[in-house]
Amino acid sequence: MKLNNAPINLGVYREHAKTLASDEFEGRGPLSEGEEKTVSYLVAQYKKLGLKPAFGESYTQAVPLAKITPNNMSALAIGDLTFKAGAEFTARTQRIAKDYLLNSSDVIFVGYGINAPEYNWNDYERINVKGKTVVMLVNDPGFASKDPALFQGNAMTYYGRWTYKYEEAARQGAEAVFIVHETMPAGYGWGVVENSNSNTKFSLVDEENNASQVGVMGWLHLNAARQLFEKAGLDYGELKEKASKPGFTPIELKAKASLSFTNTIEHAESQNVAGILEGTTKPDEWVMLHAHWDHLGKVEKNGQTTIYNGAVDNASGVAGVLTLADALTNAEKRFSRTLMFSAFTAEETGLLGADFFANNPPIPTSKMVAFLNIDGMNVNDGVDYILQYGEGYLSIEDDLANAAALQGRTVKMDPRPQNGLFFRSDHFALAKQGVPSILFMSLGDTDPSFITKRYHKADDDYLPSWTLGGVEQDLSLIGSMLTHYAQGDVWPYWKRESDFKAKRLQSLSGGETSAK
DSSP: OEETTEEOOHHHHHHHHHHHTSGGGGGGOTTSHHHHHHHHHHHHHHHHHTOEESBTTBSEEEEEEEEEEEESOOOEEETTEEEOBTTTEEEEOOSOOSEEEEEEEEEEEOTTOOEEGGGTEETTTTOOOTTOEEEEESSOHHHHHOOTTSTTTTSOOGGGSHHHHHHHHHHTTOSEEEEEOOHHHHTSOHHHHHHHHSSOEEEEOOTTTTTTSOSEEEEEOHHHHHHHHHHTTOOHHHHHHHHTSTTOOOEEEEEEEEEEEEEEEEEEEEEEEEEEEOOSSEEEEEEEEEOOOOOOEEEEETTEEEEEOOIIIIIHHHHHHHHHHHHHHTOSSOOSEEEEEEEOSOSTTTSHHHHHHHHSOSSOGGGEEEEEEEOSOOOSSOOSEEEEOSSSSBTHHHHHHHHHHHTTOEEEEOSOGGGOGGGSSTHHHHHTTTOOEEEEOOTTTSOTTHHHHTTTSTTOOOOTTOOOHHHHHHHHHHHHHHHHHHHSOOOOOBOSOSHHHHHHHHHHTTOOOOOO
16 A cells, blocks of 8 residues: 555554553553653654654653642541542542642532533533532533533533533632532443542643642542432432523532542653654644553552553554654655654643643644544454544544545544543644644444453553554555645634634634744
């Protein structure tokens, strides 16, 4: 198969994937020896291909992280009720403080905790939550009602993501947030919530030590929530139904919340990595291909070491970026625009590397043509479709359909739109800055057992039995889109009215996130 007169070398791909997913790289955990080996490997590959550094004179961008481990978690007291950490609630903070105390904070139920002008929806309109504790539902009203005219029906919007809910609560001045967990609208069970929020987490650090963020980023088990509302003389099911309709009024639960814990905090720098193939006539306009390099690292427990190699998630994606970089740097014809090939850190802990890059870009965001992100490739046989995440957002979706048609394939919409995958990988950090961005992901699509047996587990290993038929066809498709953007004057754009579109228009008019 040819790509712009350059072959896609599956031998090159296989060697990259096998190497990055080997035990030697120790699961590619941020701030570990595995990171050092991974970053060194990527930089060496970029140099070998003749790519120039993307960050001035450097291939790496230092990402300052705080490593925060909560300790001595008390019970959560709300009125006369007490809830046990882990089993009934989780709590953590991203504020850089050794001790945290929530002391007799008024508790308010704020529905879905959403302020969305384009949907004429504001759960905070009739209440002042400054300094208070807010309890809210997961996902958004569209999922609850299944009404296609409400938000986007069954498909989760960004307003349904827990990241948004904490961000908006902080903007409203709330001190603590507890999201009521339900498996279906969350897309995962309580075990995922407990494991993801009870241990060490990473955070970016701003000049105010994250003081503007909510003090408590919490979750509440459904059974605990039912007890809480029953104690207040309310029925959870009835409240949930009311909160899913326009005009919902927040309810003060006439109870106060108290909680305390300490934090062990370490500061360190992780690394984003990127190289560029400089354009000939429009070198200041960048077309970007990306995959996050990090995974879960290794865990020492009971005298045994478990390595989470993350072969599919996401050594497969990084190998794809390196393989396309190899193909395009060896192409007979140079491109008018610059191509950037990148791998960022700390995607698994909240898109942190991507977020830092998006807010500290090497070029103005208005000069970023498009950002294509690979997060888990189809390492099995090829299929007659390509998956699309998000619908009606971007003109890139039309380009995806055209590229698929050239291969005799069709576009298949995300089979789990309620999980909001469009908002859960590195491209979204760029989308929030207005950069047209798209996700290529095949996690579990051609291997139904992957999610249950290998996703974020120690069994996500490289297998010699991978046929790589899906890799070959997808890299060809992605490569065709990259060259389409890099060769011409095409500027992908946002279709639907949204904060992303507004941000793009703002950047194009001069009020942009500038290079630093």
